[in-house]
Amino acid sequence: MLTALLLAAVQAASADSHTVEPVMVIDEKAVFATVESVDVVGARARIGGVIGELLVDEGDLVEAGDIIAVVVDDRLAPQIGAANATAAALTAQLEQARTDLNRAQDLFDRGIFAQARLDEAQTAVDVLENQLASARQGRAVLVQQTREGDVLAPTAGRILEVPVTAGTVVLPGENIASVASDLYVLRLMLPERHARSISEGDTIRVDGSALTGDVAPTGFIRQVYPRIEDGRVIADAVVEGLGTYFVGERVRVLVGVDEREAIRIPSAYLSTRYGVDYVRVSEGDGGSHEVVVQIGASSDGQVEILSGLSAGDVLVQQ
Secondary structure (H helix, E strand, C coil): CCCHHHHHHHHHHHCCEECEEEEEEEEEEEEEEEEEEEEEEEEECCCCEEEEEEEECCEECCCCCCCCEEEEEECHHCCCCCHHHHHHHHHHHHHHHHHHHHHHHHHHCCCHHHHHHHHHHHHHHHHHHHHHHHHHHHHHHHHHHHHHHHHEECEEEEECCCCCCCCEECCCCEEEEEEEECCEEEEEEEEEECCCCCCCCCCEHHHHHCCCCCCCCCEEEEEEEEEEEECCEEEEEEECCCCCCCCCCCCEEEEEEEEEEEEEHHHHHEEECCCEEEEECCCCCCCCCEEEEEEEEEEEEEEEECCCCCCCCCEEEC
């Protein structure tokens, strides 16, 4: 019976005590990141002309291949008409040449027409057939140019910018709209001294309170860009729930940049009186005494002790 009571007392005492042990902690740096699209591509005009119809506006969602605008070149319609007239004239000439060839063949078969005249008639038919084929190909090129007046969305995503309006004169290759792809990331810019402290796959913490939508509290670094610009290294992080609307929205992010050894204790062993923090340290003979400590950051019910404690100290409840 006495042994059971002693065992219960030891277990209760151990439950109310905590042995100080150093742990490895990650130092985090707070930076501001912006919501960016992985790719922002331009929908460009393939021919020059005037924008006859503009079908999108900023903020619209598009699929790859959707028509964004229609560019009209007024010169193409007369050229197609001229090509049609040329093809019609060549068709009539070809029909006449074939009739002449059939007549020459009939006379040649009856022996009253020379071979040279028959060959000339055959050559005239061949020349006209080739000319008609060339005219039709030229018309097909013009028709294809009219089809290229349709400005197509190069990728699925959201329209970020439309710098033109209906009636604007555009040149071949001019940007009609900017499309952000549907994969959004957080773009971080860290001081270059941390360039070798981050790598792909590292976890980041996100303060998503200012963001719209249901943003995940953590994410991971997707890509670290090898080029340092203006003394900063750029990295992209993937975070669930960023949304697909506001590009450029800013959010506070915590990134682990260093790892060190520290002492952390449960906050329940800490007491504060008159602005001074205390813990009670066991003396080993059943007694205890209070020690003044300096505290650091706290999280998950744990407080970092900057000074006042050493590894191996046993803390007891106040």
